[in-house]
Amino acid sequence: MKRRKVLLVGWDGVRDDTARRLALPALTEVADAGRWWTTTLPDVDVAPTVTAVGWSTILTGVWPGDHGVLANEEELNRLHRYPEVLTTAFCERPTLATYGAASALIFGTTFGPGPLFGPGVRTVDWVDRRHYPGKFTETDPLIQEAAERQLREEDPDLAFVYLGETDQIAHDFGTGVEYEGAIARQDARLARLIDCLRSRPSFADEEWLVMVTTDHGHLDEGGHGGGSWQERQSFVVAGVLGGQAQWAEDAENVDIAPTILTHLGIPAPERYRGKSLRGTVDAG
Template identity: 60%
Template sequence: MNAKNLRAKVLVVGWDGVRDDVLREIRPSAIGSIADNGHWWSTTQPDVDVAPTKTAVGWSTMLSGVWPQKHKVLSNEGEYHLFHRTPDMLTRAFCADPSIKTYGAASALIFGSEYGPGPLLGAGVRTMTWFDRRTFPQGFADSDKLVAEDAERRLGTEDHDFSFVYLGETDKAAHDHGVGAEYEAAIGRQDERLARMVRAIESRDTFGEESWLVMLTTDHGHLDGGGHGGGSWQERHTYVVAGFLGEAPAVTWAETAENIDIAPTAWAHLGVTPDARWPCQGTTLLNR
């Protein structure tokens, strides 16, 4: 079947608080395989006067495709912001084309509750699975398992076109133990969860009729001793990984990337043009 006839699908996976230099040194197998079929960019978040290295700031920027000067999410608190003027990339895709089936899975409060600037995933995320990580003894270490199980099942059996899955255990590990063995072990567990999602996608009955673009990123890095919010290179050191599952189409990847480029890259693959009233400062990483 010609690639033009394949149904476009996008999966974006967020790993909270994962530093690019540490990830590259480990190069776990699942994310490494995706990079081998695509590209791996090192990215640096802007300095704190533009984009504080806070969780809600990083994910608001990635999801919307605009910098904080536009969406005005500047911390994890619930102060004044304009995120409703720059909706998440799944909602914007759905509004542009209501036939696009969207799915989100997470357990961080900002995605599924009114905590801080949340919920960051809007009404266009038509299937939403959210676990309250506060209700689990080990927080993300427990809730990530459920998020991954839900994603594995839905990606393998349901017909979602644009999906976002968030995993937070790495951030907790860095806060609790710093950037070291425990942090690297958490990265390994998240990579295995990613591998399960990939295997589920590749086992789909319709996989041969689909073109799956998978992208991964993070919201910020961490100090060696754990913690973020400042402007050090360790806290600003992030990444974008993108690649295709199965036979990749003939594309040329952009030489450089920023986290605001994920949204327009997803839209380009899906063939949607979001309403111009909602701004986007990023550009697609795909050149066909």
């Protein structure tokens, strides 16, 4: 019986249509080991298509009406009752090694509705991007380096790695060639993370679920928060390295958290609004 582990990679503000058009090698490799679903965020009568809302939904497994993060601004919410999936998993299985790496303020500080990282994220690599003039263009490489070391040398069971440069570039330049270049850089980073998993001495005894997702899309000219299809588009890519699985036909972003827990053999809590994308019966 292989040890089951999870790597969830978060890319901020990556449009599904752009990512598909670019035929990204690493993302395609994960999808070939599983599936790539196009997903749609709730319309703005539920919540705006902004970063804090998007990641709260992805990580808590419930919709904005439940987790209560309805903007990027400081506000009361229910994250203490709807913790992110790392804390949920850790509370169910305290031997689990959970790992989070991010440089966006909402994960590691009380900025806006944060911190999104709860007490069950037991190892954190955190960089405060306010100290770096180039923002995510400077901090993503630092987060990437830390995550690579963690995945190569340590023994995480459930890892979340957040990279934000794509959103920054879209805000600065729109969704043209600079944006495509930033998405390609995220994909190159994903390739290196997967290389780290494969280089683990224990890799042959492990079964890694790799998932990649995004919190919202972008208008062609850059910018998000509204209800256009460009802003509401998202995606989920999931694949199992060194294993086979059956996958659901359709997906929503609230399905990510229950998929992670199911892979780890932890029952999804009743509060969850989604389903496991991985079937319980393996194909092989």
